[in-house]
Amino acid sequence: MNELRLGPILIRNRFLISIYNFVENRLGIKEILDLEVFYKLAPSYLGIFSCFGGITFFMFTLQVVTGILLLVYYVPTTAQAYDSVVHITNNVPFGWLIRGIHHWGANIMIITVFIHMGKIYFHGIYKNPRELNWVTGIVLLICTLSFSFTGYLLPWTQLSYWATVVGTEIPSAMPVIGDYIKIFLRGGADVSQITLTRFFAVHIMVLPAAVIMFIVLHIIMIRRQGISGPL
Amino acid sequence: MSDEIIKEEVSGKDRRSFLNLSIFISFAVAIGGALYPVIKYLLPADSTKGTEGGETFFISADEIPVGSAKLVRYKNRPTIIIRTKENEVYALSAVCTHLGCIVKWHEDAKELLCPCHAARFDLYGNVLGGPAPKPLPAYKAAVEEDRILIREA
Numbered sequence: 362m363n364e365l366r367l368g369p370i371l372i373r374n375r376f377l378i379s380i381y382n383f384v385e386n387r388l389g390i391k392e393i394l395d396l397e398v399f400y401k402l403a404p405s406y407l408g409i410f411s412c413f414g415g416i417t418f419f420m421f422t423l424q425v426v427t428g429i430l431l432l433v434y435y436v437p438t439t440a441q442a443y444d445s446v447v448h449i450t451n452n453v454p455f456g457w458l459i460r461g462i463h464h465w466g467a468n469i470m471i472i473t474v475f476i477h478m479g480k481i482y483f484h485g486i487y488k489n490p491r492e493l494n495w496v497t498g499i500v501l502l503i504c505t506l507s508f509s510f511t512g513y514l515l516p517w518t519q520l521s522y523w524a525t526v527v528g529t530e531i532p533s534a535m536p537v538i539g540d541y542i543k544i545f546l547r548g549g550a551d552v553s554q555i556t557l558t559r560f561f562a563v564h565i566m567v568l569p570a571a572v573i574m575f576i577v578l579h580i581i582m583i584r585r586q587g588i589s590g591p592l
Numbered sequence: 593m594s595d596e597i598i599k600e601e602v603s604g605k606d607r608r609s610f611l612n613l614s615i616f617i618s619f620a621v622a623i624g625g626a627l628y629p630v631i632k633y634l635l636p637a638d639s640t641k642g643t644e645g646g647e648t649f650f651i652s653a654d655e656i657p658v659g660s661a662k663l664v665r666y667k668n669r670p671t672i673i674i675r676t677k678e679n680e681v682y683a684l685s686a687v688c689t690h691l692g693c694i695v696k697w698h699e700d701a702k703e704l705l706c707p708c709h710a711a712r713f714d715l716y717g718n719v720l721g722g723p724a725p726k727p728l729p730a731y732k733a734a735v736e737e738d739r740i741l742i743r744e745a
Contacts, residue, residue, distance in 0.1 A: 430630065454629075454633055455630075455632050455633045458633075459630075459633055
């Protein structure tokens with residue numbers, strides 16, 4: 362076999378063909394590739410607003426990549442957090458770019474999430490049989506907003522410190538359990554090093570793991586049910 | 593007519609191969625453009641350049657009291673300066689010749705001990721024991737007025 366046709370792609374390179382054949386003989390990927398990738402047609406009724414789920418997913422991957430890069434230089438201590446962020450921005454080559462993408466990407470992701478959600482809401486796509494997908498979407502929304510809240514504290518600026526003081530003060534308005542929630546979020550009576558450490562842990566480990574799990578569920582359900590038709 | 597098409601394909605100069613090449617180049621430029629900042633970010637310029645080691649190095653004598661040692665960078669390598677008496681100083685490479693750990697001065701035993709596998713060296717770098725295969729490179733060191741000078745032996 363001298364050429365391999367995968368949908369619109371024609372491969373003539375013998376080495377690439379032999380790699381493909383190796384995998385195909387063992388896993389039988391041709392069926393899945395044809396069905397899910399190469400001959401899967403997007404419905405003609407999809408418009409620009411149908412793209413925002415995918416755009417949000419792209420923004421998330423961008424946040425993961427830039428977040429990992431920031432993690433290389435960021436120091437999560439009250440003494441050094443601000444200095445390390447300043448160091449990233451001013452001294453590390455392209456640090457301004459990586460931090461800028463993470464900062465603005467976070468803002469843009471919130472916008473794309475709400476456009477995506479508005480499309481699903483106003484077109485009634487959340488209705489039967491897609492209720493479960495709406496529920497996973499709401500979990501992802503809560504995770505995204507928690508990302509914003511926890512990430513905001515990490516540079517340890519005046520703005521982020523007081524925003525966290527105010528934000529963690531809000532649950533204490535609840536009767537009986539309010540103060541316990543506040544102390545649980547802060548890890549003590551005040552916003553301190555403990556708060557920074559737990560916000561950091563939630564921001565870089567807990568939320569990414571949760572979001573990846575729910576994105577997988579979200580996409581499996583879309584693939585199972587197909588994209589909803591027009592109104 | 594059909595002969596011409598076959599000829600063009602054989603020489604690899606048909607429209608398809610040109611377009612394929614264009615796509616390949618566009619992808620290469622896009623991926624390269626995204627990777628360049630990331631690689632520069634992960635390899636900051638100021639950490640790859642060390643202090644350019646001049647042939648002589650000096651440090652204020654106050655920084656190393658008698659009976660103590662200090663780790664400095666000389667010729668961009670970790671170097672240990674040991675001051676045994678008011679006017680007696682020794683300078684050695686601090687990189688153990690066994691597996692590259694940084695040796696420490698033990699004032700009570702009057703010897704350098706590697707914390708990794710217990711190689712021992714004397715003030716001139718000679719191996720006293722342990723797994724080190726070679727002595728530590730020694731430099732010339734002297735106290736001149738209020739400074740300690742190191743130069744190549």
